[in-house]
Each structure stands twice: as C-alpha cells, then as structure tokens.
Amino acid sequence: MTNEALQKLISSWFPNPEAGITPEPIQVSEGEGIAEPQEPINPSLLEFTEEGSQFLNVSVKPENLHELMTQLKASNETSFDYLFCLSGVDWGTALGVVYHLESTTYRHSIVVKVKTEDREDPNFDSVCDIWRTAEFHEREVFDFFGIKFHNHPNLKRLFLTEEWDGFPLRKDYVDEINMVIK
C-alpha cells in the first residue's frame, strides 16, 4: 500500500470528534488589525508527516496508542506484524517512544511516535501482547529512559542494576565520574 493510501485508511480509524463542528469566529475588537487565520482542524486524532524521514510517520496520543497498534496489526489491509525497532527518545522537554513497523505480507513500513511531557512519571501502554519482541525492547527503554509501560509482564531493569540511580540515556543525566564530556 502506498503511503497516501495508508494515511487515508489509518486516519479514518480515529476521526476527530471536533472536526465536524465549524469553529466559532473569533471576535476581533476594532483597531487591532486582522485576526490570525485559523488553522484547519485535523479530521483525525492522528498526525501524519513524511518530512525528513523515509517512512510515513504517525504521531498518536498516549491514550490512543494501544488501540492504534492493535488495529495496525489486526487489520487485513495493513497487517503490520513485524516490529523491527522500538526506541526510546528524549526530545528535550518530552519523552517518547518510536515504533518502526513493517508488514511481512505487503512489505510496507510505518513509524509510530508517542510522546509525553511528564518527565517524573512517564507512562505508556505496553505493546507486548501485540508483538512479543516488545517485551525486551520495552525493558531496555525502561532501563535507560525510565518510561513505564502498563501491562508489561516483567518490567524491571535489564542491563543496569536495580539500585542504579537515574536513567543514563536521558539528556539531563549527569555522571561526573564515568561520563567524558567534550
């Protein structure tokens, strides 16, 4: 399936309830000039982009993540059965997870991104029940980024010891002894 077709299909799964309502015109008091043009409301809860990447990228809110992933795997038209990469990313203010998916039937790929601003207690749903490879990859992300995954069968540190302080792959991690800063 082409990226355009994928985008059309997937966005139809998550219609934006606000998209049908026309936004109320903003009251502009006289003398303040022209009001900013309103941005068109996205008809879907998902955001798609292909900019700066060779794959189609989908951004999803944490509460829709598990539903979207289940659909991507289960739908006969998408059939993304191979999770080939799962990476944690520290975007500076937000923490997030990037999922690279491929279909072994159709050989098309997609990238799903999820972010949260909560750095104290970041939480996402686990996708272990959809792709079993996620079990180890999510443990690795938990180990290095401190991102917790709901419904993970065995969420504990994988490489580091239990008493390790902090999460090394976060950008604000400090270790004056072991890290060489150039």
Added chain:
Amino acid sequence: MQETTTINNNFKSEEYFINMGPQHPATHGVLRLLLTIDGEIIKKVEPDLGYIHRSIEKMCERDSYQQIVHLTDRMDYLSSHINNEAVCLTVENALQLEIPERVKVVRTIIGELTRIASHCLWWGVMGMDVGALTTYFYGFRDREMINDIFEETCGARLTMNYNVPGGLMWDIHPNFVNRVKAFVKHFKTKIPEYDRLLTGNVIFQKRTKGVGVLSKEDAISFGASGPVGRGSGYSCDVRKYHPYSALDKVTFKESLQTAGDTFARYQVRIQEMWQSLSIVEQLIDNIPEGEHRVKTNAVIKLPKGEFYQKVETARGELGVYVISTGTKNPYRLKFRSPGFSNLSLLNHIAVGGKIGDLVATMATLDLVIPDIDR
C-alpha cells in the same frame, strides 16, 4: 508393597534455580542465564544482561559520524565490516552521496567473506557445544585464511575499520583478488567436509532435530531475523528485500528451512556459506576500476531529520536509527541489534527441554554478547 506406593506418592519434585554463566563456555561470552529447573526440565530461562554494557548509544551522541563507525566494530565483532557499512550507508544516504561502483563491489565482497568467517567460527563452536571438539579446529583453520586476506587489505583481522563515510579507507591490496579466488577454490572442498564430519553424524542429528522448535508466527512476533528466522520458514533476508551496496547486481537464493528446529537453523547457515561463496564469485572478476573514496567534508553534518538503514549481518537484521538536528553529532542513535531480539525468544523455545538441549539451542541462535550489551 503398600508402603512403597505411599512413599512414591509422597515423593515430590522441587523447582530450583541454577546459574549458567557469566563464565560458562556455552554462553560464548559474558551472558548469565538464571534457569528455573524441575529435575532436568527447564521451566524458565531468564537472561541477566549488562556485564559488558558500554552504552555505545550514549557515546555516539557526543561523537562525530566518522568516530561512530569505529565504535560499531565493538558490537558484533564477528560482523564488524557489515556493522561499519551500516553506519556509512546511513551517512551516505542522508548526504545523498554518489558512491563509486568499485566501493560498492568491494564492500559486498568483504561483507560476504565476513559472513563466511563468522559462520566458520559458529560452525566450530556449534560442534564443540554439542561435544565434537574437532570441528573447532576445522572452522578456525578456514577462518584463518579469510582473516589473512583482511589483514593484508584492511590492516586488521577482526575490527577492520575499512569503511569510512564516502567509501573505503584505502584501495584493495594487489593480492586481494588472487587470494580471494584461492580461498573460494579451497573452501568449496571444505564445506562438503563439514557435512561429512558433523551434519550427517547420527549423534549430532539426535541432539538437534526437534529441539528448540520455533514456529513462523512466533519468529515474526519475536522479531527474529537472520538464520534464526529463516530456519522457521520466515523469509526475512534484508539482502533480498532492501538490497544495499552491490547486492542488487548478484543473484542468490535465500536459504529457507521450514522445520524451525535447531537442525534447520544449522542447515540454513551451511547453505548461506554456499550462497556467500557464489556472491563472491559473481563479483570478484568484475571489480570496476575507479576511485575508492569520494571526498566528504572533514566535519560531517547530517541534514535535519531521521534516517534508518538496515543491513543483514551474519546474525540477522541490524538497524541504525539516527535522529539528526543538523549538527555534527547525532541527537539520538539507536542500534537495533539482531542478537537482542534473537535472545528474547530463548525462553520461549527452551522451556520444556533439558539443559543439554538449551546448550544446543543457544549454539544455533549464535549470540554474540557485545551485540546484545551494546
């Protein structure tokens, strides 16, 4: 008589833990497995990782792209050339560099020789793990020839560092073509010897057939790749689906087995040695003339964006995921290593088997620990 029956009924087996590694010869490195065992039957395998974790991904965030190439040698040291190639391809594709044909062909030849060398070592230790010590010396004998070729051309035997973004460090040695041809001729007589020595051996077949069975669905779900996936009938060769370098110019057949057991994975690797020889033969006579390198800036800055490159190492699919903000360092660099995903399925296929079977199963997963502890 009555009394004996009572005693037998009261006889309870008890689950207990056993510690395998981190210095166990069959774990091929510093991997520790916590085994929950009932008698000799395995109930659970839990890997304990991190003994040699160096946090290469964090180091990459402070290094330049030329430096990152050298770090990748230290992941899967048996596929070091292919690891280097993965990073170089990522950088070259991001910069949209036009790479000379000569470079592509030489990279592919050395990559396939690396695969043969890695499989030679695997075959040697595989035999040793199941009790046939001779194979170890046969495997190392043939691997030595490849290492000598590498030493002459690249200057190193194991961590070759021959790839740089933009091409090769220097041109191939004048002896390279002849020595590779001599090796191909030599090795064609040696694979049948491997078969005679180990593949047909009755004890070996009994140790491996029907052991550690992985179904195709599970292979995909667990993200298995390389010979582990192909032993389960899962067609996953990156060289076929996403060809890189000169791999689109050669014809070869992806080796597939459907049984999914230890013996199937063994056969896949033996067939892969034949396939790699055939790829080398197709390319070695026609190495195009030309530059061995295109000029790049001394400071390489990748454009803003995200780049992903996958290659097929001797163990499976290696992915390099780079997030760049346009500076000379990557913002985030993730290595999706084949060994890590292949290890995650060990518990699934080892449960219900015996400890001896676990050793045979692990031998065909062909784990390289630095690849897992990146």
